[in-house]
Amino acid sequence: xxxxxxxxTIFLFSGATFGxxxxxxxxxxxxxxxxxxxAYGAHIFINDNGAKYNxxxxxxxxxxxxxxxxxxxxxxxxxKGDTLEQRIIAEVPMDGFENLGVIHFYSxxxxxxxxxxxxxxxxxxxxxxxxxxxxxxxxxxxxxPAKTNIKDLINSMSSDVRMTGDGELVFRGARKGDMxxxxxxxxxxxxxxxxSSAIGRMMIYSGGLPAKYGDTMGGVVIMETKSYFDLYRGxxxxxxxxxxx
Numbered sequence: 001x002x003x004x005x006x007x008x009t010i011f012l013f014s015g016a017t018f019g020x021x022x023x024x025x026x027x028x029x030x031x032x033x034x035x036x037x038x039a040y041g042a043h044i045f046i047n048d049n050g051a052k053y054n055x056x057x058x059x060x061x062x063x064x065x066x067x068x069x070x071x072x073x074x075x076x077x078x079x080k081g082d083t084l085e086q087r088i089i090a091e092v093p094m095d096g097f098e099n100l101g102v103i104h105f106y107s108x109x110x111x112x113x114x115x116x117x118x119x120x121x122x123x124x125x126x127x128x129x130x131x132x133x134x135x136x137x138x139x140x141x142x143x144x145p146a147k148t149n150i151k152d153l154i155n156s157m158s159s160d161v162r163m164t165g166d167g168e169l170v171f172r173g174a175r176k177g178d179m180x181x182x183x184x185x186x187x188x189x190x191x192x193x194x195x196s197s198a199i200g201r202m203m204i205y206s207g208g209l210p211a212k213y214g215d216t217m218g219g220v221v222i223m224e225t226k227s228y229f230d231l232y233r234g235x236x237x238x239x240x241x242x243x244x245x
Contacts, residue, residue, distance in 0.1 A: 022185070022203075022222060024092035026065045028100030030057050030077060038062075039105050042079040046090075049229050070094040070201060071230055072237045079105050089237045093135070094203050094222060095210065134158045136202045138226065138234075147196035154191075154221055160206035161219070171206055171219035178218030184225055191221070200226040 026046070030039040038061030045054035046065065055063040075088040084105060090098045134157045136144070146152040155163050160172050168176050169191075181191045205213060205220040213220045239245040 022070055022094035022182075022224065023067045024070050024094060025097035026053075026068060026073075026075060026090050026092060026100065027097050028063060029061045029102045030063065030079065030105055031061050031102060033104055033106045039079050042077055042105065044075060044077050046073045046075055048073065049232070064097075068092050070224065072233045074233075074236060074240065075100065077103065077105060087240060089240060094201065094224070095133075134204045134206075138200050141196050141199050141202065144196075150191055150193045153196075153202070154204070157202070158204050158206055161204070174218035178216055180213065180216040180218065180220045182213075182220065182222045184223075191223075194223075194225075198225050200224045200230050 026044075028044070030042045030044065031037055032039050038059060039057050040059050040061065042057040042061070042063070043054060044057065044063045044065060045052060046068065053065050053068050055065045057063045070092050073090045073092060075090050077084040077088075084103075088100060088103070090100060092098050136153075136157060141147055141153065144153060144156065146156045151163065151167065151169055154169060155161050161169055163169055164176065169179055170176055171179055179189070181188050183191075201224050203222040205222075209216070209220060236245065
């Protein structure tokens with residue numbers, strides 16, 4: 001057990017080395033300012049500390065940027081030699097996509113269609129384009145009363161998870177040992193405690209597992225730790241939202 005704990009500790013604090021296995025996408029549509037004319041050929045891109053993710057808008061103005069590690073990013077758009085001055089923040093989920101909607105391209109003003117949304121904090125959230133799964137962001141983890149114990153935190157995420165008398169977690173009455181954990185993309189059958197400040201996001205699949213997680217009869221807990229780049233992107237996004245960048 002000591003050996004497993006040591007290995008997991010190494011994984012938790014080396015997010016930048018092992019990378020993230022759970023990728024997402026950014027989709028949307030770009031039209032010319034004040035019109036519904038598609039901005040054909042617009043270059044949509046994300047610069048992430050040396051890595052670049054990009055796409056070109058098609059004849060309908062639509063674009064899709066794939067294979068982006070989950071996290072917060074700044075999306076830039078360049079069209080006909082001009083660059084959108086106000087950058088767009090995208091929250092890319094694990095195994096899902098961020099839909100930016102219709103973006104009206106102005107060189108100095110960004111207009112996005114108005115959308116009303118409500119949510120229930122205790123309800124299961126639907127990741128866009130994927131199965132209903134329970135997720136926790138780093139901000140929600142910090143506010144959780146169970147943040148000091150990783151198993152209590154997982155247990156609090158879903159009623160499909162229960163803790164046995166000996167402290168093990170099981171899904172929906174499945175046998176002990178059928179629960180699969182992924183820490184920064186590395187599979188393990190056990191989980192050790194970790195500082196809540198080191199966790200970037202968590203997600204639980206309690207049924208209908210995607211094929212890449214199909215080697216278990218129980219459920220899957222996915223945990224990604226923070227890297228320096230996650231902290232930097234989060235800081236950059238907060239500065240942009242506050243109008244300081």
